[in-house]
Structure formats: structure tokens, C-alpha cells
Amino acid sequence: MRIGAHVREDDDPIGAGEALGADVVQLFLTDPQKWNKVTEHPRAEQIRASPIDVVVHSSYVINVASLNNRIRIPSRNAVAQQAKAAADLGAIGLVVHGGHVRDGEDPAEGFANWRKLFERQADKGGFEVPILIENTAGGDAAMARHFDDIARLWDAVGDFGAGFCLDTCHAWAGGEELVGVVERIKAITGRIDLVHLNNSRDEFNSARDRHANLADGTIDAEVLAAVVVAAQAPVILETPADGVAEDLAYLREAVGDA
Template identity: 80%
Template sequence: MRIGAHVRDSADPLGSASALGVDFVQMFLTDPQKWNKLTPHPQGEELKASDVDVVVHSSYVLNVASLNNRIRIPSRKAVIEQAAAAADVGAIGLVVHGGHVRDGEDTAKGFDNWRKLFERQADDGGFGVPIFIENTAGGDFAMARHFDDIARLWDAVGEFGAGFCLDTCHAWAGGEELVGVVDRIKAITGRIDLVHLNNSRDEFDSARDRHANLADGTIDAEVLTAVAEASGAPVILETPEEGLAADVQFLKEQCSS
């Protein structure tokens, strides 16, 4: 199993990887809460040449599903640009949240907006790296909270080779049981490309996205370990920074025993 971590210091991912004892990292390439213009990463060439594998997480502000032109159109552009920038640092993929429509809007149009992104980009030569769509924790009009909605999303984008990122905290908070979750999601998507292995500070079906360290949350740590092992996918820990190194060591020990 490949075990990695989301690094808070996006300017020095190689230093963070060394300090944590991992050779696989996730990072942002721009402020995740803003629509900032991308600039070349200072370690771009070093990352491409190193043994450290990288996955890039897209900005949180993106919402490809939105019916609002002023959100959807720049979101599409940002996904394309951030995928190209991810390729520039040798990343294996770009993680993008499933997004949502607003209360009262037709969710079918949100799924269709995802299809349009993949369809149009396929006509333009594809993305710089694979797109890994991530399940989300909350929202009654979300595209990727409940697994039946993910099935509708995959009906729209699956033929274009979309990848899937399974977040354990998001699934739990979104009301999806984690026992057997790998088989259930693979029956829908046919794949899991990446696991965000996070415990949750909140109860099942809370719709709250608050990560906890592996042994400290409301999810049994043994269940999390079982998900990681069953997935057959690389694992990224996005747990709180103060316990992140301990989480890395815990997972290494559990998965080697």
C-alpha cells in the first residue's frame, strides 16, 4: 500500500515528505479558497525528478455542477488549468469535489454539467492528468454525497475515464456505512483511484466535514484500516497536523502486520 499525506506547506512538499517519512504527497497549487492565477511551482522540476509521487487537490471554490454561469464557467476553466499545472509537477491526478446545485434546482442539470466538462475536454485532447472526483460530506443537492447520486454522476462521466477518490470521513458524515464501502463504490464506478483516509469528529450522517486523527474520531480505526487495505489504492491522510506523523506511523504498522 502506498501511504502518503496532504502537506500543509505547499511550497516545500519535498521537505514535508521527508519529515513525515512518506514518498507520496497531496498538495494545492494555489490558495484553495480563492480564484488566484496559477504560477509555476518552485519545486516543480525537483518534484518531477524525485521519487516522491504527487497528487494535486483542486481549489475548494470550484463547482463544476453549478447552474450559475459565473461559478460554473470559471470552474471548468480552473479544472483544465489546474490539471495542466498538475502535469507540470508530475502529478498522478487532480482531485475535484463533486459539487452541488442550489435548493430547488434540478440536480439532473448538475450531472449534465459534469458530462459537458468531460465531453468538451475530450474533444480538445483531454486533461493534463486524470480527474479524480471526490465524494462529499454534506448537501441535499450534492452530486457526490450519497452513492445513488454518484451512480447518476458515473452514468454521465464514466465513459470518459473519470477517476474516483473515496474520502472516508465524507462517506461517514454523508450517511454511507464504511463496512463494505469498497465493494459498494466499485460496483458503481468500477474503480477507486485514491483514498482520503480520515476519521471524523462528528457522528454518522452529520453532513459535517471535520476530519479527526485516525484513533481519535467517531469511526473505528480498524474499520478505516480495513477500507485502506481493501481499496487497493494509494492512501492519503488528510488528518489534523498535530497527529499526522503518528497517523502515518500507525497506518504503516497496521498494514504491515
């Protein structure tokens, strides 16, 4: 089991990972709040040569499900560009949020837009790294908040080999219990490729995406550790930076050789 964290030092992700003793790091390859194109990472050679695994998180502005052409089309392009850049670094996957349609719009069209993303890329030979769709915390029109919606999403994209990233804070804030969550998700997707292990600053079903350190939030830390043991997938902590080292130490002790 490989355990690590999202590193804020995007200019030197491997150095940050080494300082933490991480087995895997997650990073952005461009400003996550903008539509900037990806350029070659200044430490690409070091990243490719390192024994530390790398996961790339796509930009937050991406919304593949959107019915707005001005959002959906740039989103498709950005996923393809960032997947290629991730592959160039030897990354194990590209995490992409499930996205949403607007209130009053038909969610079925959002699921169909996800399928079109994979269909269009399949015509070009497919994505160069696995696309790991992440569950999200809020929004009644979200594609991947509630597990019944994730089932609809998987009906649309599962046959393209889409991967799944389980975020514990998002599931909790989205109103999904964490006890037994791994079995429930695997019954839908058949897989969990990555765990974003985060506690939550807010209560169950709050729809608020605010992460907390493992010992400080509203989720029992032992429940979080149990998710890791059950998932048997690489783990990325996205907890507040000041406590990440302590979170890593707690998690390693809690899961042991599981």
C-alpha cells in the same frame, strides 16, 4: 501500497513528505479559497525528480455542477488549468470535489454539467492528468454525497475515464457505512484511484466535514485500516497536522504488507 499525507508546506512539499517518510504527498497549487490562476511551482524541478508521488487537490471554490454561469464557467477553466499544472509536475491526478446544485434546482442538470466538462475537454484532447472526483459530506443537492447520486454521476462521466477519490470522513458524515464501502463504490465506478483516509469529529450522517486523527474520531480506526486494505489504492491522510506522523505510523503497522 503508497501512503502519505496532504502537506501544508506547499512551498516545499517534497521536504515535508521526506520528513514524514511519505510515499505520496498531496498539495494545492494555488489558494484553495480563491480563483487565483496557477503559476509555476518554485520547486517544480525537485517535485518532478522526487520518487515521492504527488497528487494535486483542486481549489475548493470549484463547482463544476453549478447552474450559475459565474461559478460553472470559471470552474471549468480552473479544472483545466490546474490539471495542466498538475501534469507539468508529474502528478498522478487532480482531485476535484463533486459539487452541488442549489436547493430546488434539478440535480440532473448538475450531472449534465459534469458531462459537459469532459465533453468540452475531449474536444481539446482531454485532460493531461486523471480527474479524480471526490465524494462529499453534506448537502441534499450534492452530486457525490449519497452513493445513488454517485451512480447517476458515473452514468454521466464514467465513459470519459473519470477517476474516483474515496474520502472516509465524507462518506461517514454523508450517511454511508464504511463496512463494505470499497465493494459498493467499485460496483458503481469500477475503480478507486485514491483514498483520503480521515476519521470524523462528528457522528454518522452529520453532514459535517470535520476531520479527526485516526485514533481520535467517531469511526473505528480498524474499520479505516480495513478500507485501505480493501481499496489497494494510494492513501492520503488529511488529518490534523499535529497527529499526522502518528497516523502514518499506525496505518503502516495496521496494514502491514497487505
